[in-house]
Each structure stands twice: as structure tokens, then as C-alpha cells.
Amino acid sequence: MSGEHPATGTRPRVRDAAGGASAVAHPNIALIKYWGKRDERLLLPWTDSLSMTLDIFPTTTRVRLAASAGRDEVLLDGVPARGEARRRVVAFLDLVRERAGLSRRAVVDSVNTVPTGAGLASSASGFAALAVAAAAAYGLGLDATGLSRLARRGSGSASRSVFGGFAAWYAGPSAGPDREADLASFAEPVPAGGLDPALVIAVVDAGPKAVSSREAMRRTVATSPLYRPWADSSGDDLAQMRAALLRGDLEAVGEIAERNALGMHATMLAARPAVRYLSPATLSVLDGVLQLRRDGVAAYATMDAGPNVKVLCRRADAHRVADAVRAAAAQGAVHIARPGPGARLLGEGEDGR
Ligand code: PMV
Numbered sequence: 001m002s003g004e005h006p007a008t009g010t011r012p013r014v015r016d017a018a019g020g021a022s023a024v025a026h027p028n029i030a031l032i033k034y035w036g037k038r039d040e041r042l043l044l045p046w047t048d049s050l051s052m053t054l055d056i057f058p059t060t061t062r063v064r065l066a067a068s069a070g071r072d073e074v075l076l077d078g079v080p081a082r083g084e085a086r087r088r089v090v091a092f093l094d095l096v097r098e099r100a101g102l103s104r105r106a107v108v109d110s111v112n113t114v115p116t117g118a119g120l121a122s123s124a125s126g127f128a129a130l131a132v133a134a135a136a137a138y139g140l141g142l143d144a145t146g147l148s149r150l151a152r153r154g155s156g157s158a159s160r161s162v163f164g165g166f167a168a169w170y171a172g173p174s175a176g177p178d179r180e181a182d183l184a185s186f187a188e189p190v191p192a193g194g195l196d197p198a199l200v201i202a203v204v205d206a207g208p209k210a211v212s213s214r215e216a217m218r219r220t221v222a223t224s225p226l227y228r229p230w231a232d233s234s235g236d237d238l239a240q241m242r243a244a245l246l247r248g249d250l251e252a253v254g255e256i257a258e259r260n261a262l263g264m265h266a267t268m269l270a271a272r273p274a275v276r277y278l279s280p281a282t283l284s285v286l287d288g289v290l291q292l293r294r295d296g297v298a299a300y301a302t303m304d305a306g307p308n309v310k311v312l313c314r315r316a317d318a319h320r321v322a323d324a325v326r327a328a329a330a331q332g333a334v335h336i337a338r339p340g341p342g343a344r345l346l347g348e349g350e351d352g353r
Pocket residue numbers: 029030032033034035049121123124155156157158213214303304305
């Protein structure tokens with residue numbers, strides 16, 4: 001590939017003057033959801049998923065190799081990370097070190113631009129930026145597929161944030177050796193013809209979730225009688241979604257995304273005990289979305305592991321949709337996002353925002 005870097009379209013910039021590398025990545029929202037891991041160590045999902053990377057709320061991460069031994073230093077928004085957040089970053093760095101054959105510790109400095117309490121997960125942008133920066137700092141020389149595979153090990157959905165626009169993440173074969181499954185599970189860009197979409201994000205509750213997505217996925221897979229049927233139908237949803245994206249059919253994209261998300265929430269509601277992320281405010285926004293459709297506006301909802309609603313619509317309708325959603329939610333912030341870029345390394349002095 002003559003040194004071209006597929007994720008960035010530029011030559012790979014390796015380390016900065018101080019031996020560090022910085023990268024920026026944006027969050028993504030799944031239109032066909034990932035829900036359920038078949039391998040927790042390798043972070044392999046049961047189903048393929050497909051998402052849109054956003055153009056708002058980037059995470060910028062710098063990784064520098066430390067001069068001394070000791071421990072990794074991890075700063076999240078300027079504050080030393082602790083507990084589970086720190087453990088996940090260190091485990092990820094251990095994986096990078098193992099691949100690089102290096103033992104040097106790192107200094108990680110990660111800054112998120114998601115407004116505090118926006119209720120949007122930053123794990124996808126966070127681990128995509130960390131994967132790109134850490135791979136460069138430790139000299140792994142990965143292409144975009146390799147970076148996506150690596151980001152997956154930090155957080156499944158991060159595999160998709162390596163790419164801009166729409167991206168599909170493959171589950172890989174569920175039988176056979178671990179190594180083959182690991183190699184086959186990565187994301188890839190998905191072509192979309194002539195769509196000019198927006199995603200209106202209604203933050204109805206910014207608080208922390210009662211059940212982590214990890215625990216909720218486990219419980220759903222282990223106990224929900226609806227999990228298997230949803231997972232099976234998700235494959236058809238994905239095939240239809242690809243075709244709808246290719247022909248630029250926003251109505252079909254929205255319908256498929258909405259039914260896939262509602263189906264995912266149905267699997268959780270049927271888990272034992274039930275996992276319910278949808279709140280009364282979520283349902284009000286869903287009513288608002290139905291009313292928009294009755295009024296002739298193409299608007300379709302999707303929800304993740306929380307009560308917030310993301311409404312897919314045409315870019316030209318985004319402000320009308322935002323007003324309707326604001327009225328329905330009665331409180332909370334509303335953000336408008338459009339398709340955004342993939343993860344990339346930053347040059348010196350660039351801050352990625
Ligand atoms: O990658 P995680 O562990 O943050 O899980 C993400 C799960 C959903 O957001 C609910 C769906 C998805 O595909 O992003």
C-alpha cells in the first residue's frame with residue numbers, strides 16, 4: 001500500500017518529538033445493534049452490527065512511552081483513572097505491549113469532548129482513539145483492519161469508530177479456533193448512496209445506568225427466551241440495511257434501525273430478571289417520533305443501553321425533529337449529529353477538535 005494509511009488516507013505519522021502519538025476518534029451509534037458477547041476475553045459478538053460514526057464529541061488521546069518502569073499513568077479528562085476504568089485501559093496496553101514485544105509502561109492522556117452528563121457512552125471513541133495512538137506509540141504498524149480488530153478488544157463498539165460514515169462489524173465464525181475468529185472479527189466501511197442523514201440525540205437522563213451493558217448483555221444471552229430469535233432476525237436486518245443504505249433510502253434505513261433497536265430492548269425486557277433501560281421520558285420521545293411520522297416527517301428512533309433516544313432523519317428536517325423531541329422530552333439537552341470521520345493520528349500541535 002506504499003505506506004498509505006487506510007484509516008487516515010495519509011502516510012502514517014509515527015511518534016511525535018517526545019516519542020508519543022496522539023489520535024482522535026468519534027463515537028458511533030448502531031443502527032443494527034451489537035448485543036451479546038460469545039467470547040468475553042476476545043470480545044467477539046454473537047451477531048454482526050452496523051453503525052454511523054458521528055461528527056460530534058470526539059475523544060483525543062495521547063500515548064507516550066514512559067522512561068521508567070513502574071506503572072502506567074492513565075489520565076481521563078485530566079484526572080487519574082481508577083478502578084474499572086483504569087483496569088480496562090491497562091489491560092488494553094498489556095495487549096499492545098504483548099504484540100509489540102515491549103514491556104515499557106505508558107502515559108495515557110485522554111480528553112473527551114462529550115459534555116459532562118450527556119449520557120452518551122465514550123467507550124467507542126475512547127478505545128478507537130487509544131488503539132490508534134497506542135499502536136503508533138508502540139510501533140505496531142497496523143492497517144485499518146488491524147486497528148479495528150485491536151480497538152474491538154477495548155470495547156466492541158470501538159471497532160466501528162475506526163471508520164467514518166457507516167461501518168459494519170463482523171462477528172466472525174462462531175466455530176473453529178480462537179485465532180481464526182479473532183482475525184475475522186473487525187469492522188469495515190459500508191457504502192451509502194446519496195443519503196444526507198442527521199441523528200438528533202435526545203438526552204432524557206444523564207445519570208449513570210443502573211446495570212452496565214456488560215452485565216445486561218450477559219444476563220440477556222443467558223436467560224432471555226427472546227435473545228435467539230432477535231439474534232437470528234438481526235442478520236436479515238443487516239442485509240436489508242445494507243441494501244437500503246446503498247440505494248439511499250432513508251425511510252427503509254430508519255424503519256430497519258427502529259425495529260432492530262426495539263427488538264434488542266425486547267430481549268432485555270424478557271431477561272430474568274428484566275433489564276429495562278427505557279424510561280417514561282424515552283416513551284414520550286418515541287411518541288413524539290410517531291407523531292412526526294404522522295405529520296409526514298421521516299424520523300426513526302434508536303436506543304442503546306440507556307434511556308436516551310437518537311432520532312434518524314434527513315439533514316433538512318433535523319431542526320424540526322430537534323424541536324419536536326425537545327417538546328416531548330420536556331427536559332434535557334438535544335444534540336444534532338451528522339456522519340463523521342474515522343479515527344486518525346494527529347500531527348504535532350493538532351488537537352483533533
Ligand atoms: O461496546 P459496548 O460494550 O459499549 O456495547 C455497546 C452496545 C450498544 O451500544 C447497546 C449497541 C451497539 O452496537 O453499539
